[in-house]
Amino acid sequence: MSAQPHSETASYVADDPETALKYAIQHIRGDDRVQIVEGVIEPLSPTWGHEKAADRIRNQIAPIVSKLGCLSGSGNLDLPGSSNWYVPDVAVVPEELAEAEALVPDQTLLIVEVTSTSNGDTDRIVKRRRYAEYGAPLYLLVDRQQRTCTLFSVPGDFGYTRVNGPHPFGTPLPLPAPFDLELDTSEF
Structure with a gap:
């Protein structure tokens, strides 16, 4: 999609x-996101x-x-080009892009969404499809209702082409390069 930070100068x-x-x-005024x-x-x-789940991931990585x-x-x-503006639970981004108002998914190294009872299907279905469409290289879904973790990778035209999971909480989950670490999922 884009190698440059999202434009902050888009006109209204x-x-x-x-x-x-x-x-x-x-x-929006105030602290509401x-x-x-x-x-x-x-x-x-x-x-x-x-x-707690998002914090455990941030601490490990x-x-x-x-x-x-x-x-x-x-x-x-x-x-x-869509009516979507997401605030992921965790995203890993290059520090040089951090001053941008917003980034696009292909500028991330990893996106993590932790499901909530109220919008679990959004993370499981809609965001998974959209993150692949917009080139996010790794999408980790922490499904608190199903108590599983799934790592999606290699985005393609019709979604992610590799799926590792779902694995029950407690099963170590390997994160590929550039992370090359085994994620401890026991405390999600």
């Missing part, structure tokens, strides 16, 4: 619904159990993320 055009919607959610999934604005309000000159967080991901 009243007759462009995608731009207007994405502009509006970026200018939202994402747009297939044109529907969704507020983000993760539970502590949800945050932190040494490698640092060595790679990257950082991990939950910054904005734009999917240009």
Whole structure:
């Protein structure tokens, strides 16, 4: 898709619904964060159990993320040409791109989504399809309802072409290069 950071200078055009919607959610007052999934604005309000899983992953990958000159967080991901603006639970991105307002999925090294009862199918189906479409190289789905982890890799025209899982929590999950580590899933 793109090797450059997402443009922060996109102009607001009243007759462009995608731009207007994405502009509006970026200018919400207060600390409320939202994402747009297939044109529907969704507020983000993760539970502590949800945050625990994301935190366990960030802690395990932190040494490698640092060595790679990257950082991990939950910054904005734009999917240009669609009505989608995602806020993943964890994304690993090159540090030199960190000042951008938003990145596109192919600028990440890894995206992690942790399911919630209210929107698990969004992470299982919609985001998996869209992340592959937009070239995210690795998508880790931590399914708290099914108590499984699945790693999707090698994005193709019709979705990810490699699937490792689902594995029950407690099963070590290997993350391929550039991470080359075994993820401990026992505390999700």
